[in-house]
Amino acid sequence: MTFRYEFSPLGDTGVLINITENSDPATSRATRAIADFLRKAEQFRFLDVVPAFDNIAVFFRLDEVIISSDTSFFSKAIQDLKGALKSLRLNLDDEGKVVSLPVCYDPTFGIDLESIAAQSDLSINQIIEIHSSVSYNVGALGFAPGFAYLQGIDQRLNLPRRASPRTRVEAGSVAIASEYTGVYPADLPGGWHVLGRTPVKLFVAGRSLLQVGDQVQFQPISMSDFTKFNRVSTKKL
């Protein structure tokens, strides 16, 4: 397993690490494993470590930045990071989980199904079939607590964002835009096309259900199952 990194400043108290070369086809699992390593590394005590696709941002505490006032903090930080990452031996076998998210594609929830059908030249049934048959990769979290960017959307469902975003999209809404699909974890403004809703909570007790490197599959369920359903099934990769 080999990786190559490029380092650049992210402001004056952060570093952006770009994984430029990754011999593991599952980039996200490696990004997540490297981020987890850096977050736990005692030599650094980072304020935050944020993985996203092929980037990881690390944020230093201010008292760490001011300690080394004689030498360039940034060059020292790069050296320390390079050293730590060089000796890193990743075990990617147990990274990530497979999550099966139940989704009700009923048109009362899937408020954009008709417009997606018009734009993609597919029937609503085809849209549901295509959307729920793919295993998506969680590439990054962002936008809101518990919002995951899911990669792997079928090209036929790759549509630009809505021309005007909504001021409110209901929590649990499952949506698509350009090369991603995702689930709104709370009532939020949004510009993605909504095709259904999940009863599952995406952000609980300060943690996102979906983490970088997980795989997600959508499981169509009926409206009556939607109202009864309160569990998500997960299994280890």
Added chain:
Amino acid sequence: MRKATITVLRPGVCSTIQDLGRFGYQDQGVSPSGALDPVSLKTANSLVGNDPSAAAIEMVQVGAKIALKGGLVIAFAGGVCAPEISGVPLPMLRPIFVLVDVVIDIGQVTNGNVVYMSVRGGICVDKVFGSRSTHLGTKTGGLNGVALRVGDQLPVAVAKISKRDLVDRGVTFFCDDVGTPPWSIRPTVELPSELTDIRFIPSKIFQSLEKVDQQKFLDTEFVLSPTSNRMGYRLKGNALQLDDSANMKSRPVCVGTIQVPPDGQPIVLMAERQTTGGYPSVGEIITVDLFRFAQARVGQTVRFIPVSVEVAQGGVVRLEKEMKTLFDSISQRMSELLV
């Protein structure tokens, strides 16, 4: 100290409870939020003997009118305002001892953009993920996750304060039961003037632009737009066209990141930024200029000056040293006043 509440009689334009923000959860998509101008927040806290990270009331553009309880020590730092009690204007940048129930009217911020009112003991709302900061976008923290409203009651702690002792120690009382010591500190944040130079660390994207485009950006005098808010300050100026500005993959951002969306008008990410952003960035405002930038008023202009990360970090080191020296000396004076 005893529990009490202070009541919001008039909220102002956008008043929220803020501390230094919540960290450790950005990888879960949780925005740090926190004070727009952390230096002024820490200054206001120091002036009432609080920990720098105590929660205070942040007020943007127009301040609140609040019913205070006797037994409080408060202070103001940041944008210029003249808080009044019974028509008497009070000074900023020194502790104010409030011995009886009074109404304070903070009024307009006449220079700068945001002012902090600290209360000794802090604003005691519950912490959410380790912080009392309000994040309006996700309704997290503060008081019910929203800006202050008429009738809101903010939990504080009151103490028995002896007027006699304070008078002996040099505090002058006016309005009978509101007093201040004869000393105050100099402002800790230089408020922006009509045209202000703001230093930034240029990104790889900026460095790869044609020199003529780089220069065009650096020569532009950007005007702060009224659509600015705690999530981002929007700037109007010469449009900078970047390749792929509609299609970049989301990447982690930091406070002060200067994004350029497809319309070419920059957005500087501020306290309530999302943890990742999909627009390309020309760089990040350096920490020591970010507090000044947060104090820019709508209609003021800024120009960007590129500097190295070494210069930026040198600034951080100097600022921290200066603040430590100042806060140590305030702490000394406060311990003489409130034995």
